[in-house]
Amino acid sequence: MASQVLVAANRGPLSYALDAEGTLSARRGGGGLVSGLSAALATQPEALWICAALSEADREAVRRGVSEPGVRMLDIDPAVYDDAYNGIANSVLWFTHHHLYDVPREPVFDAEFRRRWDSYTAYNRAFAEALAEEAAEGASVLVQDYHLALVPGALRELRPDLRIAHFTHTPWASWDFLDMLPDDIRRQLVWGMLGADQLGFHAWRWSVNFITGSNTDDERGIADSYLPSGVPERGVWHRKLRADGGGYEKKRFTEVRQYPLGVDADELRALAHRPEVDDKLAALRAEVGDCQTIVRVDRTELSKNILRGLLAYRELLTTHPEWRGRVVHLASAYPSRQDLAVYRAYTESVRELAAEINAEFGTADWQPVLVSVEDDFARSLAAYRLADVALVNPVRDGMNLVAKEIPVVSEAGCALVLSTGAGAYDELRGDALTVSPYDVTATAEALHEALTMPAAERAERTKRLAAAATALPPKAWFQAQLEALRA
Ligand code: G6P
Numbered sequence: 001m002a003s004q005v006l007v008a009a010n011r012g013p014l015s016y017a018l019d020a021e022g023t024l025s026a027r028r029g030g031g032g033l034v035s036g037l038s039a040a041l042a043t044q045p046e047a048l049w050i051c052a053a054l055s056e057a058d059r060e061a062v063r064r065g066v067s068e069p070g071v072r073m074l075d076i077d078p079a080v081y082d083d084a085y086n087g088i089a090n091s092v093l094w095f096t097h098h099h100l101y102d103v104p105r106e107p108v109f110d111a112e113f114r115r116r117w118d119s120y121t122a123y124n125r126a127f128a129e130a131l132a133e134e135a136a137e138g139a140s141v142l143v144q145d146y147h148l149a150l151v152p153g154a155l156r157e158l159r160p161d162l163r164i165a166h167f168t169h170t171p172w173a174s175w176d177f178l179d180m181l182p183d184d185i186r187r188q189l190v191w192g193m194l195g196a197d198q199l200g201f202h203a204w205r206w207s208v209n210f211i212t213g214s215n216t217d218d219e220r221g222i223a224d225s226y227l228p229s230g231v232p233e234r235g236v237w238h239r240k241l242r243a244d245g246g247g248y249e250k251k252r253f254t255e256v257r258q259y260p261l262g263v264d265a266d267e268l269r270a271l272a273h274r275p276e277v278d279d280k281l282a283a284l285r286a287e288v289g290d291c292q293t294i295v296r297v298d299r300t301e302l303s304k305n306i307l308r309g310l311l312a313y314r315e316l317l318t319t320h321p322e323w324r325g326r327v328v329h330l331a332s333a334y335p336s337r338q339d340l341a342v343y344r345a346y347t348e349s350v351r352e353l354a355a356e357i358n359a360e361f362g363t364a365d366w367q368p369v370l371v372s373v374e375d376d377f378a379r380s381l382a383a384y385r386l387a388d389v390a391l392v393n394p395v396r397d398g399m400n401l402v403a404k405e406i407p408v409v410s411e412a413g414c415a416l417v418l419s420t421g422a423g424a425y426d427e428l429r430g431d432a433l434t435v436s437p438y439d440v441t442a443t444a445e446a447l448h449e450a451l452t453m454p455a456a457e458r459a460e461r462t463k464r465l466a467a468a469a470t471a472l473p474p475k476a477w478f479q480a481q482l483e484a485l486r487a
């Protein structure tokens with residue numbers, strides 16, 4: 001049956017596992033966005049989530065025709081998928097939007113890049129075709145993230161009757177970084193996005209970047225940014241030269257808005273108080289003793305700036321030796337995108353630097369850094385509960401939900417050290433200690449200030465941080481976009 005509301009995302013709400021007997025079982029994914037989106041979709045009759053089959057077990061499920069209600073997985077050729085996901089989405093678009101290139105060496109746009117771009121186009125095309133097939137007349141389609149930037153344009157060609165939204169969970173590159181892309185590729189990217197009626201970002205900064213970087217023209221017409229001072233009607237006009245050459249005709253308007261995703265306090269607190277988390281908390285308490293804790297939790301991700309965070313902690317122990325033996329840095333850096341050599345190397349550097357700090361300052365009864373590179377959500381939640389200080393210092397980040405989660409869960413109240421690079425900075429700056437992500441000395445000083453902050457002030461600030469963090473929980477975030485799209 002055709003669907004009225006469709007979500008498209010690379011990662012789906014569930015994955016399959018294949019046991020030794022060849023039996024498939026489905027597992028729901030964790031994470032605020034997945035559970036929030038699933039909850040929101042559950043309230044919509046005939047909603048459908050289209051995602052890629054990510055593992056061999058997922059592909060096997062598709063081949064056997066196994067599926068869960070409300071989910072359709074696409075079995076994309078593994079080589080095409082690898083080029084699209086690792087080769088373009090995570091190596092080119094992610095690096096562009098996060099400004100991560102080591103510019104003397106990268107990027108290199110050569111024949112190999114072109115080959116991968118073709119795969120990225122094919123992968124986006126597969127999503128557009130599946131959506132076109134499944135959507136009811138006039139249905140609302142909400143496409144997620146940089147993996148699927150070309151879907152709105154491709155889908156509009158197939159199904160002009162649909163209402164199409166796209167949401168970017170990363171930052172959007174500033175125009176000078178976007179201009180690093182070859183001209184034709186940049187145009188494809190921008191026009192792909194502009195197939196949408198509505199484009200969403202987590203932060204005002206990213207939406208303005210999109211608008212200022214999207215001015216472009218080609219045979220499709222002219223994209224004209226529209227940035228009025230009175231905010232709501234921001235977006236991009238599509239114009240086309242009239243056939244008789246007599247001026248331009250306005251074709252369509254793509255609205256560009258920010259919807260800053262927040263956390264669901266009740267759900268998160270319930271998760272953080274499961275017996276499994278209580279056990280992890282007891283174990284962590286035994287390791288940490290009477291020390292204060294500086295907590296960080298990230299994927300081992302280049303944009304998260306874990307190395308400069310560790311350098312700042314080392315500088316703190318050097319310039320404020322009074323903290324030696326009185327503080328522990330709990331750094332959880334769980335594995336991510338390990339198919340990419342640069343991520344593996346980064347993970348290794350995190351391990352090495354933490355080991356150096358432990359070797360330099362550690363004593364028989366005090367280990368300064370406890371690093372965990374396991375994907376252990378229960379341990380992360382236990383660390384949240386224990387946090388005296390939260391360190392969130394990305395160089396650039398679409399939102400960073402950890403900055404919002406820790407204040408909601410921390411038991412005694414925590415001081416948040418937050419970099420200007422996080423999308424969350426816009427909402428949390430008032431009650432955080434804010435730093436430039438590159439300024440290690442300032443970060444070390446902010447950690448010192450955070451550790452010495454009086455308990456009453458910490459608690460007050462945490463209350464306000466938690467209120468800001470929960471302003472737009474996932475379900476409301478989704479509903480707001482859906483309503484705007486239908487209006
Ligand atoms: C970011 C992206 C998401 C992505 C997540 C995890 O938050 O915006 O789309 O799912 O990272 O990355 P992964 O490559 O493991 O899906």
